[in-house]
Each structure stands twice: as C-alpha cells, then as structure tokens.
Amino acid sequence: MTPxxxxxxxxxxxxxxxxxxxxxxxxxxxxxxxxxxxxAESGPVSGRTRWLVARDSGGRVVGCADTGLLISSSEPGHGYLHTAVRPDARGLGAGAALAAEGEAYLSGLGADRAWTWVPDDGNSPGFAEHRGYVRGRRACFLGLDLARAPLPALPEPLPEGVELRTAWDFAGDRRPLYEADLECTADEPGDVRHGFVPYEDWLRLNWDRPDIDHRLTSVVLVGGEVASYSVAQTDGRERYWSGMTGTRRAYRGRGLARLAKLDSLRRSRSEGRTRAFTGNDATNAPMLALNRSLGYVHAATEWRYSKAL
Structure with a gap:
C-alpha cells in the first residue's frame, strides 16, 4: 500500500x-x-539546523519542519522543532511523520528537550499533547493594516540628545547593535531563557538573513549610544514583521521603544508595505500596550510547548 x-x-x-x-x-x-x-543552508553551524519536507502520494510538498539546537538558550541540551502542514492536507499523517523524524534527529544531537510553537486552533494543541508535549506560555499575534492605519506623527523636534538612525548606519561596526540585542533578549519573558550568543552567530542570525531590512530597521540613540531598536523583517513586497523591539535597561520608561517602532512602521509604509504583524508573550503588558497604541489588534493565539526527549 502506498503511504x-x-x-x-x-x-x-x-x-x-x-x-x-x-x-x-x-x-x-x-x-x-x-x-x-x-x-536551511546558511544558519550558524552550531545550531546544526536540519529541514525536512513531507510529500503526498502525488509528490506535492504538503508539510515541512525545521529543527536544531537552541543556541541562544542559557540551558544546554535544548532544541527546537517547528512543523507546518498545509490546511488542505491535514489528516494525511504529515505532522506526525515530521515530528517523529525531527525528534529522532534532536535526540541524535544529544538534545534532551524539544521546544515548539502550537497554534490555538482547537486541533493542534491536542495533537501536540498526544505526542507528549506539555503546554507552556501563551503568546499573541497582532496585526496592523499598515496601508490605512492612522499612525501618529513622529515627535518634532525629538527630545534633546535623542537621534533616529537605521541599522544600516551601523554596517561598519555592528557591535553596538549586538550588545543592545543581547541585553534586551535576555529580559524577554518566555519559557526559554536567553543566554550568551557569540558575535559571529549573532551576525548570521540577525544581520545576514535576507529578510531583515537594515534600512527599515530603526535605532534610537541617546547621547550617541544605542538605547532602543525595532527590527524590520519584510518579504520585499507587502508584508512586514517586527523581528524584535527592545530598549536597554538604562533607558526604559521613556517611550523610546515606541519611537523606534513608529519610525520603522512609517518608513516601511512609505516603501510600500501594507500589512504589519508582530508577536508578544501574553504577559508582556508594556509591549502589548505599545502595539495597541499604534493600532495593532489581536490576530491569533499560540502556545509554547515542550517535550522531554
């Protein structure tokens, strides 16, 4: 019988x-x-990334998975496994087959825990729990109709000592962005605690990616120092995703993250982006409030799940 x-x-x-x-x-x-x-081909070597595809009996790709080691985790032995199946191909066993292959790969790397994201769609959580995954924190997708959103104007003039730049302005020396990102991601709420990431690995993940637009990524300087930033990921057409928005500890509470994100959104709209999305931990009240103040509305919910291997 053909599978x-x-x-x-x-x-x-x-x-x-x-x-x-x-x-x-x-x-x-x-x-x-x-x-x-x-x-699939160019991620950091230390992550040991592997991609898989699932094909139906006609040869069509109906599912995929990416898996590897969580190099940013402060705890060793943690890996990730993300599976996706076309909605019109569910029920064929693609998700189960991809998960089994991915878990075996992680076990072979010596990982003792697999982390994944599961949409709150009434079906996927049950699938994950049946495979032994345990539910963790809730996260939200938020969406913004960037073409029509009445975005606030940027403050004019900017507060004394505050400057707006782009990530591209740091192409000659990216370490100030690296140092800011390490500090901000370490404080992100979540089940996985972020630790130290070597500079070369950070460059691969956060600078070399083809979907990160350094000219649309905004950076706020205070007294010449990087204080806040908002990373723009785009598809080069209409879609925009906030890869990360953060403010260094010494500068929090001054509205700088909102300034960075607003600047990035406004410039992205002028470049033709029409749909913006972002994601937040459900307990991250400051970022949820910031995004809603810019017009974002709830789009979907997902859960963090993990499994001991």
Whole structure:
C-alpha cells in the first residue's frame, strides 16, 4: 500500500513550496523562498539546523519542519522543532511523520528537550499533547493594516540628545547593535531563557538573513549610544514583521521603544508595505500596550510547548 506521505531531507529546489506551506499554516510570519533557502543552508553551524519536507502520494510538498539546537538558550541540551502542514492536507499523517523524524534527529544531537510553537486552533494543541508535549506560555499575534492605519506623527523636534538612525548606519561596526540585542533578549519573558550568543552567530542570525531590512530597521540613540531598536523583517513586497523591539535597561520608561517602532512602521509604509504583524508573550503588558497604541489588534493565539526527549 502506498503511504499517504513520505518525509525526506530538504533540497534547495523545495524552497518555494516550503515557503507556501509556512505561509498557509502561519499567515502572520514573513516567509519567502529566499529566506527558507537561507535558513536551511546558511544558519550558524552550531545550531546544526536540519529541514525536512513531507510529500503526498502525488509528490506535492504538503508539510515541512525545521529543527536544531537552541543556541541562544542559557540551558544546554535544548532544541527546537517547528512543523507546518498545509490546511488542505491535514489528516494525511504529515505532522506526525515530521515530528517523529525531527525528534529522532534532536535526540541524535544529544538534545534532551524539544521546544515548539502550537497554534490555538482547537486541533493542534491536542495533537501536540498526544505526542507528549506539555503546554507552556501563551503568546499573541497582532496585526496592523499598515496601508490605512492612522499612525501618529513622529515627535518634532525629538527630545534633546535623542537621534533616529537605521541599522544600516551601523554596517561598519555592528557591535553596538549586538550588545543592545543581547541585553534586551535576555529580559524577554518566555519559557526559554536567553543566554550568551557569540558575535559571529549573532551576525548570521540577525544581520545576514535576507529578510531583515537594515534600512527599515530603526535605532534610537541617546547621547550617541544605542538605547532602543525595532527590527524590520519584510518579504520585499507587502508584508512586514517586527523581528524584535527592545530598549536597554538604562533607558526604559521613556517611550523610546515606541519611537523606534513608529519610525520603522512609517518608513516601511512609505516603501510600500501594507500589512504589519508582530508577536508578544501574553504577559508582556508594556509591549502589548505599545502595539495597541499604534493600532495593532489581536490576530491569533499560540502556545509554547515542550517535550522531554
């Protein structure tokens, strides 16, 4: 009997089909064939990234998975496993087959825990729990109609000592952005605690990615020092995703994160982006309030799950 699905290693020619699967399964994220190919082939070596595809009996890519080690985790032995299946192909066993292959790969790397994200769609949580995954924190997707949103004007003039720049202005020396990002991500609420990431790995993840637009990423300086930033990921067409917005501890409480994000959104709209999305931990009240003040509304919910391997 011919199996309903088969799982095999990702090949660069699959990049376009995998991007379609991910966009269909999680329509809020920025995902292009170029970014998929980059993630599969060019991520940090220490992450040991592996991509998989699931094909139906006709050879169509109906599901995908990416898995590897969580190099940013402060605890060793943690890995990630993200699976996605086309909504019109559910029930064929693609998700189960991808999960089994991904878990086996992580175990072979010596990982003792797999982390994943599960949409709160009434079906996926049950699937995850049946496979032994345990529910963690809740997170929210927020969306903004960037083409029509009445975005506030930027303050004019800016407060004394405050400057707005772009990440591209730091192309010659990216360490100030690296240091700010390490500090801010360490304070992000979540089940996985972030630790030290070597500079070269950070460059691969946060500078070399083809979907990060350094000219639309805003950086706020105070007294010449990086104080806050908002990372722009785009598909080069209409979609915009806030990769990370953060403020260094010494500068919090002054509205600088809002300034950075507002500047990035306004410039992105002028460059033709029409749909903006972001994600927040459900307990991150300051960022949720900031995003709602800019016009973002709730789009969907997902849960963090993990499994001991």
């Amino acid at each position: 309903k699905v088969t799982v095999e290693a990702f090949h660069p020619r699959d990049a376009g089909a995998v991007a379609e699967v991910r966009r269909a399964a999680v329509p809020y994220l920025v995902c292009t064939a170029e970014s998929v190919a980059w993630e």
